[in-house]
Amino acid sequence: MKSINPIGIHGYAAYVPSFRIRTSEIARVWKGGGAGPNESKAVACFDEDVVTMSVEVAREALGMAGGPPIGAIYVGTESKPYAVKSTGSILSDMLGFNRSLGADLEFACKAGTEAMQVVSGLVGSGMIDYGLAIGADTAQGAPGDELEHTAASGAAALVIGRADGNDIAEIKYSTSYISDTPDFWRRQTQHFPSHLGRFTGEPAYFDHTIQSSKRALSDTGTTPKDYRFAIFHQPNPRFPFDVGKRLGFSQEQIMPGAVNNLIGNTYAAGAMMALSCTLDEANPGDRIFMTSFGSGAGSDTFVIEVKDRILKRRLGSVRLKERMKKFMLIDYGIYAKWRGKIRE
Amino acid sequence: MIPISYWRNRRSYTALMGSRCRACGAEYFPPVRVCRKCKSRDIEPREMPRKGTLITYTKLTEPAEEFGKQTPVYLGLIELSNGVKLVSTLADVSESELNEGAPVSMVIRRWTEEGPTGIIYYGYKFKVDAAYSMS
The missing domain is CATH 3.40.47.10 (Thiolase/Chalcone synthase)
Incomplete structure (x- = not known):
């Protein structure tokens, strides 16, 4: 894929929720013991979703980029809070960028990098100066399914603009x-x-x-x-x-x-x-x-x-892997209550 | 909550939009139409700072029905960095960190929703800063 203008990343951010569940806890409930392929997974709190996590990463990435005017917000996700209502429009309002494109993309785990390509295309063609590409999910695995060990929550964002010397x-x-x-x-x-x-x-x-x-x-x-x-x-x-x-x-x-x-x-x-x-x-x-x-x-x-x-630009920011060291463990009961595993 | 009134006030709920008196400089959250200090009606919108400190908190174990999934609910009295005080739900609480003077920052979280088919209401909550938690 070729663009007319060179494309640069001006800011980046990622967010991992504060809560973790051990896969040994999931295996204890469904298999009587053992563990998944990973040690633990990040679980969004009861009041978190793709919108809340996306706001978090968008603000941080925009801060790193120096707050440029955003012409497009694309959110890649398979767990958008509304089946019909753009996450991009909710974010544009919360972030104060109403003069922008705003839409959601879906392609399972690569929806975030699709957002990167769409925003790169808009910047590369000169349609916009800067755009936000976000990947965010509160992924779900069916109770007892092997996917439940790995399906986790998190978000990441990039501010993409022209590669003009101010890009990182x-x-x-x-x-x-x-x-x-x-x-x-x-x-x-x-x-x-x-x-x-x-x-x-x-x-x-x-x-x-x-x-x-x-x-x-x-x-x-x-x-x-x-x-x-x-x-x-x-x-x-x-x-x-x-x-x-x-x-x-x-x-x-x-x-x-x-x-x-x-x-x-x-x-x-x-x-x-x-x-x-x-x-x-x-x-x-x-x-x-x-x-x-x-x-x-x-x-x-x-x-x-x-x-x-x-x-x-990176000066003073705490590395993501450092931030990930701080978390609170929850058990399967709390996890089931928070993530909609118990349904009326 | 009613969707239309939420929509009208959404900048206050999601961007901490308060007000400032042009005459005496006093700042308010939630926004006011008349300055409580100098009685001026010359008021402008003003976004509040997103950082502050925790003054005190309370824990609700029998909150309103719509907050059932969120029980227990922690309510904090926050002093923002401009001196404005507000009451807010606290997010991602570890009770041992809820100390007087703990630095807190605004986050956007789900407040509640109108059942499985209705509007989702987002708004501010405050969370103890990670740097304080890790220290």
Whole structure:
């Protein structure tokens, strides 16, 4: 995908709710013992949803960017509070950007990076100067389903504008690869998604991530060694390392963005949250390779180059991985009450 | 709550929009039409600061029915950094952190909703700052 104007990231932020449930607690209730693939997952409080978490990340990202005028707010999510009523419009009002486009996007776990591409397109074509791309979810797994171990809550945002010297990183390249693959879905009016178990691995996650990544490496004429960091969607703690190895990326390149073990899969926020953790550690000149994955299925790949200004803009902010160390544990009863597992 | 009155007041609920007296500079939340100090009617909208300190709190274990899922409800008396005081629900509470003088910041949270088919009401709550919690 080519743009007329160079595209830059001017601010970034990610949010993880304060509450965690151990997967051993979920397994205790449904299996009598054991644990999920990850240690714990982040759970949104009873009064949190995609709107509240998106406001949180939007304000922080806008603060880092110096409060530029926003021409578009796109929210990628599969857990929007209203089936019909734009989350983007609610946010535009709360943030005071009424002269903007505002809409929601859905593509399972890659809806957030879709928002990045849409806003990049608007900036790249000159239609807007700055836009907000948000990925946010309060993901749900059916009670007792294996997805319940990983389906978590979180949000991440990027302020995207022209790469004009004030940006902290430049999006040098992006591409996508999609196909009709029935690995995971949720029908209208259903509270919980359905999936095809192991089928979510090879033909879905691995095939789409690899196809999109290989195309990006080929188009840019780069190899994994040309990047300091690599990000792959993390539906569980293992998959990003497995797919990275197949593509030739090392554990060290992936580790800075790896958060699944502690907070689970934050769905549409997942890849962007890993980018946030990676930008927390990156230095000017570093290159970041990032491929998201969304069931249904598809992947978006980005090549990002970090710029000098990141050092100044990041000053004083607490790294996401540091902030994640503060949490409160809840048991399955509270989790079930808060997240709508108990229905009248 | 009525959807139309919520919609009319939403800037107060989600952006802490209060008011300021142009004559004497006094600031108010919620907004007023007449200055309580100098009785001037020359009032302008003014967004309140989102940071403050906790003065005290109370814990409700039998709140109104619409807050059932949120029980117990913690109500805090907050002094904003401009000196304006307000009462607000507290978010993500760990009782050991609810100390007098604890730094707090505004967050947007769900207040309540009109059942499964109605409007969702969002508004301000206050949360003890993470830096204070981690110290």
